[in-house]
Amino acid sequence: MATVNIRRDVTDPFYRYKMEKIQSKIEGKGNGIKSVIVNLPSIANSLSRPPIYVVKYFGFELGAQTNTGDHDRWIINGAHEATKLQDLLDGFITKFVLCKECQNPETDLSISKDQNIIRNCKACGQRTKVDPRLKLSGYILKNPQQKDKDKKDKKEKKDRKKSKANGDENKEHSNSEEDSNKNGNGNGHVQPTSNLDVYAAEAGSDDEFTRTITDAANEISADGSGEGKHSFAIDTSEKAVRERQKHELTAAVERLTMGGDDEEGDDDSPYDQFAVWFDVQEGKPTDVDDIEIYKKLQELGLERKHKTPQVLAQCLFNEDITKQITPRAGMLKKLISSDRHEKAFLGGIERLIGKEYPTLLASVPTILHQIYEKEIVSEEAILKWGEKPSKRYVDTATSKKVKKAAEPFLTWLKEADEDESEDEDDE
Structure with missing residues (x-):
């Protein structure tokens, strides 16, 4: 798809x-004629602004009514050429995106205590006011950019959670030597006892959160019943690898067209075509380049369909998912741009683990933690997904197993939020 510089007055082809x-x-005719902006979410994402701000700006400037529909169709009444x-859009960018000092588009909007809209520039650090006389300014004041504010709050919250976890770790440090002698090799290094421990060690993570979910995950058995403390070994022999690849190839089309969305599949649907294309690529799933995908x-x-994140969750990942999420985070964040996208992606993960790799049940907390840390899916979406079993993506019994395995992480998220609320009340 053709791209242009956000600042169209800049002719440098390498402008970032x-x-x-x-x-x-x-569409339509007569009094019912309307213009549909097909790729507005992508443009708004590039500008770090909600699509509703852009379409409302167009409506104010054109004196036309706007209709957002189901957030897939951004409509302006009347016939308006691209x-x-x-x-x-250049006017919107100048007034609501570009830093007034350095003309850099890398800004966020916030609302000051005196009800001024402020552009916060990440490039030069300047805070500049948006003209309050603009019609869109009134709309923004009534409908602040909640998602970006939530992202900032979540980042600060995560930092505080980590700090708190590290503080708890320091309190327990005096007992660590005794624990090491019991569980380790006598020199203070704890030997990993499960897949979760192994992945945590490889990631260099030693915080309280990882230890907490490790202890809980060790209680989860292969059937999700919570009985037993057996870790799962993956057969890496050449024969086993070939068998897994064969299984993945034959199951590809079936898994990509089942469940989880209202988009119909047929024998030659785009999802089938993508499955065939992906599975004939050479090498492992991790060898397929993000740009090519x-x-x-x-x-x-x-690229904008709600079912696509579900499909990708089942294509991009296998039993090594805990090592595969981070390299794919950038592309996934670009593709997952709404609540429905988030729900579909979690559904794909649920199906991948529940149906294809049940040995990953013990690693569910780690997988969710990585998705949360990389901001691929929001905290709210994860908590809502974990509320109750669903037969949307897998059968109810399988969904129950996966979500039971996720309980350590879900509990940690809820308790962390409660601690945050208490801290705010104390302030």
């Missing part, structure tokens, strides 16, 4: 800040 060109289509909307999704018209 780019966005897609506006794509619009005119070139005209692109010119209007994104290009293929664009070619098939799948």
